[in-house]
Each structure stands twice: as structure tokens, then as C-alpha cells.
Amino acid sequence: MGESIRDTMARTALSCGGCGFTAAPGDDWEAIDDPVLGSLTRCPDCGSTNVTGNV
Numbered sequence: 001m002g003e004s005i006r007d008t009m010a011r012t013a014l015s016c017g018g019c020g021f022t023a024a025p026g027d028d029w030e031a032i033d034d035p036v037l038g039s040l041t042r043c044p045d046c047g048s049t050n051v052t053g054n055v
């Protein structure tokens with residue numbers, strides 16, 4: 001089970017809905033802590049948290 005999870009993480013890229021910036025999870029993304037939504041990923045380029053997985 002652990003292997004398949006790691007494999008999925010390696011293949012999935014994240015894409016910014018604001019400016020279109022794309023990078024692998026944990027690459028250039030900023031991690032922020034939102035009081036309502038919890039842990040979020042923020043675009044380092046435009047600062048948007050509208051980040052979605054790009055399969």
C-alpha cells in the first residue's frame with residue numbers, strides 16, 4: 001500500500017488556478033496555515049491558494 005501512495009505523489013503535479021504556475025508537490029510551493037481551512041498550498045508566483053492537482 002505504501003508503495004502505491006508514493007508512486008501517486010511522484011506523478012501528480014499541482015497547478016495554480018491564478019497564474020497557471022505548475023510544479024510538483026513540495027517543490028516550490030509555499031505551505032501556509034489557514035485558521036479556517038487548515039493547511040494550504042500557496043503559489044510562490046502570485047500568492048493564490050487556488051491550487052489544484054493536475055493529473
Ligand SMILES: [Zn+2]
Nearest residue numbers: 016019043046
Ligand atoms: Zn499562481
